[in-house]
Amino acid sequence: MTHPHLDLAPSAWVQRWIPLVRPGGEVLDVAAGAGRHARLLARMGFEVDAVDRDASLFADPPPQVRVLQADLEAGAWPYEGRKFDAIVVTNYLHRPLLPVLVDSLERGGMLVYETFAQGNEKFGKPSNPEFLLAPGELLEAVSGRLRVLAFEDLVVAEPRPAAIQRLAARRE
Numbered sequence: 493m494t495h496p497h498l499d500l501a502p503s504a505w506v507q508r509w510i511p512l513v514r515p516g517g518e519v520l521d522v523a524a525g526a527g528r529h530a531r532l533l534a535r536m537g538f539e540v541d542a543v544d545r546d547a548s549l550f551a552d553p554p555p556q557v558r559v560l561q562a563d564l565e566a567g568a569w570p571y572e573g574r575k576f577d578a579i580v581v582t583n584y585l586h587r588p589l590l591p592v593l594v595d596s597l598e599r600g601g602m603l604v605y606e607t608f609a610q611g612n613e614k615f616g617k618p619s620n621p622e623f624l625l626a627p628g629e630l631l632e633a634v635s636g637r638l639r640v641l642a643f644e645d646l647v648v649a650e651p652r653p654a655a656i657q658r659l660a661a662r663r664e
C-alpha cells in the first residue's frame with residue numbers, strides 16, 4: 493500500500509464533534525482520500541460531498557456521497573456559492589483555503605479540522621513546513637469569524653506519534 497494513512501479508522505476528533513451537526517445536513521469532506529470520514533458521515537445520515545485531486549482513492553463510494561475530483565490548489569474553489577452544515581478536513585493543509593472554508597459554512601455550520609503541526613518533523617512525515625501548522629495557527633485562522641468550541645495543539649500517541657492541531661468551531 494503506497495498510502496498507509498488511507499487505511500486509518502475515522503479520527504476520534506471527527507467522531508466526537510460530528511454529532512453536533514444538523515441531522516441530515518450537507519457535509520463536505522475536503523481532501524477526502526479513501527473517504528474514511530465521508531463514509532462515516534454517510535452512515536450517520538448526512539448528504540456528503542467529498543473532494544480530492546485523486547478521486548480514484550475513494551473506491552465504491554456509498555450513494556449518499558458525491559465524489560468530485562478537483563485540484564484545490566490550482567483551479568477555482570469548486571463549491572462556489574454552496575454552504576455546508578459541516579466541513580471536515582483531516583491531514584491536509586492548504587492555507588489559502590482556510591477563509592474559503594469559513595465562508596462556505598451555513599449559519600450554525602461546523603468546521604471540524606485536524607492536521608499536522610510544527611514538531612511533527614520529529615516523528616516523520618509530513619515534515620515540510622508548508623504542511624505543518626504554526627503554534628495556534630488553526631485557532632487564529634478562524635478567530636473572530638467562528639465560535640471555537642474546542643482547540644487542541646499537542647502531541648498524540650495514537651494512531652501514531654504525531655504533532656497535531658485540531659479544532660471544532662461553529663459559524664454563528
Ligand SMILES: C[S@@+](CC[C@H](N)C(=O)[O-])C[C@H]1O[C@@H](n2cnc3c(N)ncnc32)[C@H](O)[C@@H]1O
Pocket residue numbers: 497498500522523524525526527528529543544545546549562563564565566581582583584
Ligand atoms: C494525508 S491524505 C488525507 C486523506 C483524508 N482526509 C484522511 O484523513 O484520511 C491527503 C489527501 O489530500 C489530497 N490532496 C493533496 N493535494 C490536493 C489538492 N491540491 N487538491 C485536492 N486534494 C489534494 C491527496 O490526494 C490525499 O488524498
